[in-house]
Amino acid sequence: MSDFIPVNEPLLDGNEKKYLQECIDTGWISSEGPFVRQFEERFAGRVGRQQGV
Numbered sequence: 001m002s003d004f005i006p007v008n009e010p011l012l013d014g015n016e017k018k019y020l021q022e023c024i025d026t027g028w029i030s031s032e033g034p035f036v037r038q039f040e041e042r043f044a045g046r047v048g049r050q051q052g053v
Helices: 016-026 034-046
Strands: none
């Protein structure tokens, strides 16, 4: 197979590299940590609940 057809191209136009580096530097590379907590809180607020995840 000589023709490569990508499934998609990543869209990295914000702080993704900075956030990834912060996760690596602090050791929070699991399903816990400040970014997970922040996501859960914001998601819950968005859907109008105390807890959303």
